[in-house]
Amino acid sequence: MKTFEEKYTAWLDGALKSEEANAFESEHALIIHEKGDFLKLKFLLREDFQGKSLDDPDFFNSQIMVQIERETTKPIPSVSRSWFSLSHLAWGGVFALTIGFVLFFTMIPHGDLSNPRSGYVAEVLKTKTADPKIRATVDSQKDMTIIKLEGLDKVPTNKDMNR
Amino acid sequence: MVTFLFLFEIVASHAQATETLWGCLLYASNDGQKSKVPAQLGTYSQRLSNAFGYSKLHLLGEDQTAVRATGQNWLIFAGNIKVQFTSLSQTDDSKYLVGLQLFQEEKPVIETQARVSQDSPLFIKGPAWRDGRIIIVVMVTS
Numbered sequence: 001m002k003t004f005e006e007k008y009t010a011w012l013d014g015a016l017k018s019e020e021a022n023a024f025e026s027e028h029a030l031i032i033h034e035k036g037d038f039l040k041l042k043f044l045l046r047e048d049f050q051g052k053s054l055d056d057p058d059f060f061n062s063q064i065m066v067q068i069e070r071e072t073t074k075p076i077p078s079v080s081r082s083w084f085s086l087s088h089l090a091w092g093g094v095f096a097l098t099i100g101f102v103l104f105f106t107m108i109p110h111g112d113l114s115n116p117r118s119g120y121v122a123e124v125l126k127t128k129t130a131d132p133k134i135r136a137t138v139d140s141q142k143d144m145t146i147i148k149l150e151g152l153d154k155v156p157t158n159k160d161m162n163r
Numbered sequence: 164m165v166t167f168l169f170l171f172e173i174v175a176s177h178a179q180a181t182e183t184l185w186g187c188l189l190y191a192s193n194d195g196q197k198s199k200v201p202a203q204l205g206t207y208s209q210r211l212s213n214a215f216g217y218s219k220l221h222l223l224g225e226d227q228t229a230v231r232a233t234g235q236n237w238l239i240f241a242g243n244i245k246v247q248f249t250s251l252s253q254t255d256d257s258k259y260l261v262g263l264q265l266f267q268e269e270k271p272v273i274e275t276q277a278r279v280s281q282d283s284p285l286f287i288k289g290p291a292w293r294d295g296r297i298i299i300v301v302m303v304t305s
Contacts, residue, residue, distance in 0.1 A: 147273070
């Protein structure tokens with residue numbers, strides 16, 4: 001059983017059989033004039049949508065191709081890089097660490113800091129005398145260390161000690 | 164560039180510099196002669212006088228030698244007094260561990276080991292001579 005829309009569309013297109021068309025027109029007498037309006041509209045649409053011929057189709061085509069090429073080769077805008085990107089922070093850390101090491105080894109004194117006013121260091125660690133009659137004592141004074149030997153043979157008075 | 168400088172400093176700090184062993188013989192007495200000490204001991208003159216109880220110091224002789232193979236480093240003074248450096252090594256803190264032996268008349272007197280810094284003299288109160296005392300001074304220098 002055809003619906004009204006199906007019959008109406010077929011009637012507009014002239015697809016109904018003559019008996020069906022007559023029966024449809026007798027049932028819907030008010031819409032007979034719509035067919036005329038429909039046919040006029042159909043004619044106008046066909047006329048407007050027909051392809052228009054261009055005066056210079058090759059030039060128009062080349063312009064289209066240039067436009068397409070331009071849009072396809074347009075560089076993709078790079079993402080704006082922030083100063084605080086990960087790579088910048090990493091390099092900044094390496095740079096700061098390097099500066100720190102350089103300053104540490106050049107500015108901070110290292111070594112013996114026991115007496116900053118003088119570099120005198122003379123610390124007797126061990127003494128051993130070959131002769132038991134000789135005694136050795138260590139006198140550690142500020143900036144001067146003396147090994148005192150007692151029991152040494154006296155140098156003869158007439159001995160020439162000048163060299 | 165910074166890394167290169169950093170590594171260079173480490174290497175340079177551990178590099179073995181050319182050391183020299185220097186020593187002298189001083190005569191401490193109370194005679195009238197004017198004191199005469201080597202330039203290396205200029206700042207110690209008064210303090211040595213006070214420490215040994217003598218008012219005058221006289222230079223009897225000095226000697227120095229570049230560091231050679233162990234056992235070949237001698238400082239030889241008049242009166243047959245000698246000092247042999249038996250060992251010399253550098254510590255991590257740029258000091259020196261020195262082993263030395265003092266001889267008098269070819270006889271060993273004392274053997275000692277000391278930790279010294281460069282240009283820091285070590286004083287040895289030696290034998291008596293005439294009216295005073297012999298002082299032996301040894302030092303590692305460059």
